[in-house]
Amino acid sequence: MARKKIALIGGGQIGQILALLAAQKQLGNVVMLDMPERENPTKGKMLDIAEAAWIGGYDAKMTGTSNYDDIAGADVVIVTAGLPRKPGMTRDDLLDINVKIIAEVAAQVKTKAPRAFCIIVTNPLDSMVYAFHKVTGFPAKQVCGQAGVLDTSRFCSFVAMELGVSVEDVSATVLGGHGPTMVPLPRLCTVGGVPLTELMKKEKIDAIAHRTREAGTEIVNLLGTGSAFFSPAYASIAMAEAYLFDKKRVLAAAAMLDGQYGIKGYFIGVPVIIGGKGIEKVIKLKLTADEQAALMKSLEAVKGAVADVDKRI
Numbered sequence: 157m158a159r160k161k162i163a164l165i166g167g168g169q170i171g172q173i174l175a176l177l178a179a180q181k182q183l184g185n186v187v188m189l190d191m192p193e194r195e196n197p198t199k200g201k202m203l204d205i206a207e208a209a210w211i212g213g214y215d216a217k218m219t220g221t222s223n224y225d226d227i228a229g230a231d232v233v234i235v236t237a238g239l240p241r242k243p244g245m246t247r248d249d250l251l252d253i254n255v256k257i258i259a260e261v262a263a264q265v266k267t268k269a270p271r272a273f274c275i276i277v278t279n280p281l282d283s284m285v286y287a288f289h290k291v292t293g294f295p296a297k298q299v300c301g302q303a304g305v306l307d308t309s310r311f312c313s314f315v316a317m318e319l320g321v322s323v324e325d326v327s328a329t330v331l332g333g334h335g336p337t338m339v340p341l342p343r344l345c346t347v348g349g350v351p352l353t354e355l356m357k358k359e360k361i362d363a364i365a366h367r368t369r370e371a372g373t374e375i376v377n378l379l380g381t382g383s384a385f386f387s388p389a390y391a392s393i394a395m396a397e398a399y400l401f402d403k404k405r406v407l408a409a410a411a412m413l414d415g416q417y418g419i420k421g422y423f424i425g426v427p428v429i430i431g432g433k434g435i436e437k438v439i440k441l442k443l444t445a446d447e448q449a450a451l452m453k454s455l456e457a458v459k460g461a462v463a464d465v466d467k468r469i
């Protein structure tokens with residue numbers, strides 16, 4: 157059986173971790189593409205990973221390039237091309253620059269890898285997925301945004317840290333746009349099957365929900381330059397694996413809604429099933445009135461960014 161092909165568009169902080177994880181997990185051959193002026197560093201990173209294969213125990217062809225012909229026929233495309241945040245910037249401050257990059261990337265992916273499952277990571281996330289989908293015209297189930305897996309992982313990590321338990325036993329989901337309006341759902345969080353609400357006081361849970369919403373900014377401020385990269389890379393790889401191995405995983409992702417939750421025509425974070433057909437299903441949760449209102453508030457933020465995208469492409 158021929159190896160699968162994973163194309164990484166953007167070979168910066170997240171891209172390089174994606175390449176290493178894809179190799180270690182033997183997802184397939186990996187092509188990392190960056191701008192022509194970054195071609196040598198991109199080749200260098202991929203050669204470095206290839207040279208660690210004997211120690212790491214993986215077989216994969218690692219290619220660094222700036223030529224879109226090299227991504228031809230990719231099974232999965234993960235897009236991180238674009239600028240990350242600096243301290244003081246919101247994700248939306250990136251829109252002007254990143255929408256042009258995403259439009260250019262999408263036009264290339266459309267012709268070179270028309271059957272790929274596409275995972276967008278570039279911020280501002282929800283509107284960049286929208287832009288990518290608009291330019292490619294791909295079926296909605298073939299395009300999604302990575303945010304919910306990371307936001308869920310952050311929430312679960314904070315719960316595990318607070319309770320002093322294994323994060324493996326924490327289960328949760330997060331809805332909404334990838335930004336300060338995201339909607340963690342503590343009501344549905346369980347720890348080894350026990351509702352979180354029975355294990356933690358409301359004030360503590362609220363503090364964890366708040367920290368989750370601001371987690372990206374916390375990292376940006378600590379790093380001083382750039383934004384989170386290990387956790388977004390891990391989250392994107394989990395989505396790629398769900399697709400490649402037809403795992404039917406239930407994960408939160410930015411998916412195009414067609415009336416679910418009263419939302420139509422926008423990508424926003426919801427629980428979905430990811431399997432070999434891509435986004436196979438959007439799971440519709442019964443929300444409380446407060447949760448639905450919070451989701452609608454988050455949608456307003458996404459709509460604002462999408463309107464800006466529509467003015468530009």
Ligand code: APR
Nearest residue numbers: 166167168169170171190191236237238239240277278279
């Ligand atoms: N085509 C290909 N690559 C590009 C293009 C382009 N048109 N424009 C920029 N890039 C590349 C840059 O050269 C850089 O190597 O995208 C890479 C981005 O890497 P970093 O600057 O290190 O950013 P990173 O931390 O990886 O984050 C990427 O993901 O989470 C989001 O907010 C984050 O939008 C940011 C993106």
